[in-house]
Amino acid sequence: MSPKVPHYAVLGRPVAHSLSPQIHAEFGKQCGIAVIYLRLDTSELGFADTLARFAKAGGVGANITAPHKAEAAQLCQSLGYRAQQAGIVNTLIWRNGAWHGANTDGSGLLRDIRERHDLNLESRRVLLLGAGGAAQGVAPALLEAGISQMVIANRSLERARQLAERLDAADAALACTLTELPDMGSFDLIIQATSAGHHGEQLTLPHSILQKDSLCIDLNYGRAALPFTAWARSQHCRRVADGLGMLVEQAADAFAFWHGIRPDTAPVYNKLRISARL
Ligand SMILES: NC(=O)c1ccc[n+]([C@@H]2O[C@H](COP(=O)([O-])OP(=O)(O)OC[C@H]3O[C@@H](n4cnc5c(N)ncnc54)[C@H](OP(=O)(O)O)[C@@H]3O)[C@@H](O)[C@H]2O)c1
Known part of the structure; x- marks a missing residue:
């Protein structure tokens, strides 16, 4: 890769499965922006060195996935509002010789819930299963959306x-455990x-957590989403x-952060459903 070409990447361990390169290529096509977007597995060099090498080679923006979201926040010179709240970042931008971090997981989930699933979050009771990076990223945005209460149930109560x-x-x-x-x-x-x-593991969940019209969303997709979505359907949700x-x-929020324009997500979502067989 020429050092002069600004490029983007997803960093994580593993990243081979990531759909981000495909998504950003589609957004780029739609917006008339030539996007070079790589997958960078951090297994060999570790996160900090992989990121440093990426910046040196002309990397100007990165998506960060598990298990590096907290470490990425530590490496940032500044953090946006959602990243500060969550304490973790999923998006980096290189500006004035330093990384700046954002967290778009919360805004992304809210938009999906409101616009794709047509749920107004005002005064809703929400159950958040898990307390890892994904839960940390979405919890502040959900609370600020006006929900009445959030119960965070995790295998480890401490987390x-x-x-x-x-x-x-x-x-x-x-906070509670799954058994509570x-x-x-x-x-x-x-x-x-x-995760x-x-x-292939299924959480043991009681039917009593469901209401007649509950919306059940698994943040995973593909095979990893099957145990929970199959459970919800088996409970007649x-x-x-x-x-x-x-x-x-x-x-799309990360793309807007980097390129100053938010693409239309519907065609990309529909295309992925078909091409990635999701
Ligand atoms: N759709 C999206 O845009 C999006 C964005 C971010 C993440 N995700 C997905 O969200 C999932 C979680 O990601 P993460 O970053 O939060 O991972 P993480 O930081 O490693 O946290 C993993 C979470 O899963 C729990 N867990 C793992 N195995 C479990 C089991 N067998 N039984 C019960 N709980 C278990 C952990 O509980 P303990 O604390 O007890 O270990 C923890 O709460 C991933 O699968 C990821 O692909 C999707």
């Missing part, structure tokens, strides 16, 4: 508590933000979705 404390929202954000869910009532919106499905919508929306 759920840390997230609830960070949100600093008193009773509007409660039968005592937590029912929810308008259930967000599956764990259990990547290992009619509104079930995977994380492809959020993926495309958070990518």
Whole structure:
């Protein structure tokens, strides 16, 4: 890669599965911007060195995926509002010789929920399953969208508590373990933000968390989303979705951060559903 060509990348471990290069290529075509976007696996050099080498070679923007979102925030000279709230970043931009971080996971999920699934979040009770990077990224945006309460249920109670404390929202954000869910009532919106499905594992969830019209969204897509979405359907839930919508929306926000224009996500979402067989 010529050092003079500005380019973009997704950094993570692993990244071979990432749809980001395809999504940003489609956005670029739509907006008339020639986008060079790479996959950079950090297994060999580690995150900091991979990022440094990328910047030296002309890298000007990066998406950060697991497990580097917290480390990326540490390497930034400045953080946008959502990244500061979450303490983690999923998007970097190179400006004036330093990295600046943003978090577009929350804005991406909100847009998906409101526009693709037509759910007004005002006064809703939300169950967030998981307390890792994805949950940390979306929780502040959900709370600010006017929900009445968020219950964060995680395998490790400590991590759920840390997230609830960070949100600093008193009773509007409660932490519990997955085994306490039968005592937590029912929810308008259930967000599956764990990585259990990547290992083919199914969370043990009680039927009591569902209401008649609950919206169930798994932030994963493809095979990793199957255990939760299959569970929701088996419980006769009619509104079930995977994380492809959020993926495309958070990518569009990253694209806008880098190029100053937000692409139309619908054609890209529809194309991926077919071409990636999702
Ligand atoms: N659609 C999108 O745009 C988008 C964006 C970001 C992430 N994601 C997806 O969201 C998922 C989570 O990502 P992340 O960054 O939060 O990962 P992470 O930081 O590694 O956190 C993993 C989470 O999953 C939980 N977990 C893992 N295995 C489990 C199991 N067998 N049973 C119960 N809980 C389990 C962990 O619980 P403990 O704390 O107890 O270990 C933790 O809460 C990933 O699969 C990722 O692909 C999607």
